Amino acid sequence: MSPETERDGRAGVIIAGGHSTRFGDDDKAVADLAGTPMLRRVVDRLEPVVDEIVVNCRDEQVPAIREALEGGPEASVAVDPVPDRGPMAGIMTGLRDAASEYAVVVACDMPFVDPDLVDHLFERAAGCEAAVPRLEDQWFQTTQAVYRTEAMVDACERALERGERRIVEPLLELDYVVVDEKEVREYASLETFENVNTREEFAAALDRLADERDGIGD
Numbered sequence: 001m002s003p004e005t006e007r008d009g010r011a012g013v014i015i016a017g018g019h020s021t022r023f024g025d026d027d028k029a030v031a032d033l034a035g036t037p038m039l040r041r042v043v044d045r046l047e048p049v050v051d052e053i054v055v056n057c058r059d060e061q062v063p064a065i066r067e068a069l070e071g072g073p074e075a076s077v078a079v080d081p082v083p084d085r086g087p088m089a090g091i092m093t094g095l096r097d098a099a100s101e102y103a104v105v106v107a108c109d110m111p112f113v114d115p116d117l118v119d120h121l122f123e124r125a126a127g128c129e130a131a132v133p134r135l136e137d138q139w140f141q142t143t144q145a146v147y148r149t150e151a152m153v154d155a156c157e158r159a160l161e162r163g164e165r166r167i168v169e170p171l172l173e174l175d176y177v178v179v180d181e182k183e184v185r186e187y188a189s190l191e192t193f194e195n196v197n198t199r200e201e202f203a204a205a206l207d208r209l210a211d212e213r214d215g216i217g218d
């Protein structure tokens with residue numbers, strides 16, 4: 001028998017442990033975006049393509065996050081043992097709580113994440129340790145990427161020990177594949193990567209949702 005735990009399945013790990021400083025006084029994770037907390041939109045979009053959902057946050061966010069998750073798909077909450085160590089530490093916390101072999105990591109501020117792309121990223125990651133989108137002239141989309149859970153946890157631990165904070169540090173240690181812009185566009189429009197940092201971007205997201213409701217756009 002293998003000494004390692006046999007894992008299979010797919011997790012969705014949403015990181016929400018930041019302070020939303022560009023957003024202002026409120027926590028953007030639970031900000032009401034056209035009637036639905038932003039984080040809950042991400043949960044709802046991932047639910048059809050994953051087997052379990054984990055939401056990572058700081059301890060004091062838990063009550064509001066649980067409220068935002070109420071009535072939705074089952075999701076567990078993974079609290080950072082040490083807060084404010086950056087999104088990579090949040091990824092490590094969330095992945096540690098996931099039981100699945102692979103996990104898609106998505107930031108809580110990406111309300112337009114496309115399940116078709118996520119599904120494709122899981123397929124591309126099979127047999128290796130990560131599948132990460134990279135658009136032309138842009139950096140890796142590390143907060144909308146699939147990782148092999150155990151491999152990424154170990155790589156994050158090593159990176160944090162070295163004093164690194166960037167998500168790309170553990171990624172580059174893994175056996176990863178890049179999903180380029182052309183390939184992304186076969187599955188999703190680039191709005192999948194749109195992230196909401198400011199009040200202006202929040203207003204733009206509201207406009208986009210209104211257009212979608214009215215059947216405008218693609």
Ligand SMILES: Nc1nc2c(ncn2[C@@H]2O[C@H](COP(=O)(O)OP(=O)(O)OP(=O)(O)O)[C@@H](O)[C@H]2O)c(=O)[nH]1
Nearest residue numbers: 016017018019020021022084085086087090107108
């Ligand atoms: N667990 C954890 N998550 C974080 C941390 N910093 C950022 N994040 C998450 O990483 C994602 C991307 O970060 P940002 O868009 O910069 O979010 P943010 O740090 O809350 O916002 P700003 O303060 O405006 O930069 C978001 O989903 C954040 O919640 C952190 O220190 N710990």
Ligand SMILES: [Mg+2]
Nearest residue numbers: 109195196197
């Ligand atoms: Mg952001």
